[in-house]
Amino acid sequence: MVEISRRGFIIVLSSPSGAGKTTLTRKLLESDPSLALSISVTTRPRRPNEIDGVHYHFISQARFAEMVAAGDLLEYATVFGNSYGTPREPVERELTAGRVIVSDLDWQGTQQLGQSTLAADVVSIFILPPSVDELERRLTARNQDSPDVVRHRMDKARDEMSHWPEYEYVLVNNDVAQSLAALQAIVAAERAKRKRQTGLVDFVRRISQR
Ligand SMILES: Nc1nc2c(ncn2[C@@H]2O[C@H](COP(=O)(O)OP(=O)(O)O)[C@@H](O)[C@H]2O)c(=O)[nH]1
Numbered sequence: 001m002v003e004i005s006r007r008g009f010i011i012v013l014s015s016p017s018g019a020g021k022t023t024l025t026r027k028l029l030e031s032d033p034s035l036a037l038s039i040s041v042t043t044r045p046r047r048p049n050e051i052d053g054v055h056y057h058f059i060s061q062a063r064f065a066e067m068v069a070a071g072d073l074l075e076y077a078t079v080f081g082n083s084y085g086t087p088r089e090p091v092e093r094e095l096t097a098g099r100v101i102v103s104d105l106d107w108q109g110t111q112q113l114g115q116s117t118l119a120a121d122v123v124s125i126f127i128l129p130p131s132v133d134e135l136e137r138r139l140t141a142r143n144q145d146s147p148d149v150v151r152h153r154m155d156k157a158r159d160e161m162s163h164w165p166e167y168e169y170v171l172v173n174n175d176v177a178q179s180l181a182a183l184q185a186i187v188a189a190e191r192a193k194r195k196r197q198t199g200l201v202d203f204v205r206r207i208s209q210r
């Protein structure tokens with residue numbers, strides 16, 4: 001097979017809580033084993049179904065402050081009163097290796113990445129729910145947060161939803177299979193972009209030499 005050197009990119013998925021970004025991230029990763037997941041650090045308490053080091057690295061506020069001070073986070077933000085951040089080293093390593101990284105960030109983190117030295121490597125996608133009623137239904141059905149937390153997340157949903165114009169792609173997550181197909185199409189199109197195929201000059205030189 002022809003190997004052309006490439007620079008990777010970061011797919012950033014944002015949505016109001018409950019619109020489906022965790023579900024879609026998981027399905028996208030399952031559908032393509034070459035994709036890497038960026039595992040964030042958070043000070044939020046672990047939910048019963050979550051595994052440390054798989055869904056998040058669950059850390060203390062003191063450790064989070066240390067990482068910020070050491071410059072170990074590419075971006076970080078406070079969401080629902082907890083701190084979240086993206087460890088820098090794995091992202092930089094995977095990008096250099098030409099891999100595609102999937103990252104679930106809020107709008108503050110997306111803005112920070114968009115202003116960072118990695119801005120050209122960011123592909124931002126906003127997921128909208130089909131309706132606010134359906135968003136509430138999904139948050140309640142997920143059954144992982146107390147009614148108080150669900151209410152708080154619903155109050156914030158309108159705020160979060162207002163950030164959709166800051167994203168390159170916007171998907172309405174009505175049907176999981178359709179949304180997944182759209183995500184796969186975006187990954188394929190972004191992979192084909194000339195600027196990501198850093199080895200094209202060499203490749204074309206090689207095939208022109210016969
Ligand atoms: N800026 C930033 N936001 C994050 C990071 N990890 C998760 N988030 C966001 O934090 C918010 C809350 O995430 P979480 O507690 O897992 O709840 P859920 O995704 O809404 O079920 C979501 O909007 C995530 O996109 C991160 O590393 N950086």
Ligand SMILES: Nc1ncnc2c1ncn2[C@@H]1O[C@H](COP(=O)(O)OP(=O)(O)O)[C@@H](O)[C@H]1O
Nearest residue numbers: 017018019020021022023138142173174175176
């Ligand atoms: N397209 C969809 N149709 C119906 N239910 C969905 C859809 N996408 C996600 N869900 C469900 O909605 C709930 C919230 O989804 P989740 O992926 O946890 O959202 P988020 O990560 O954005 O907070 C979950 O129970 C999930 O199974």
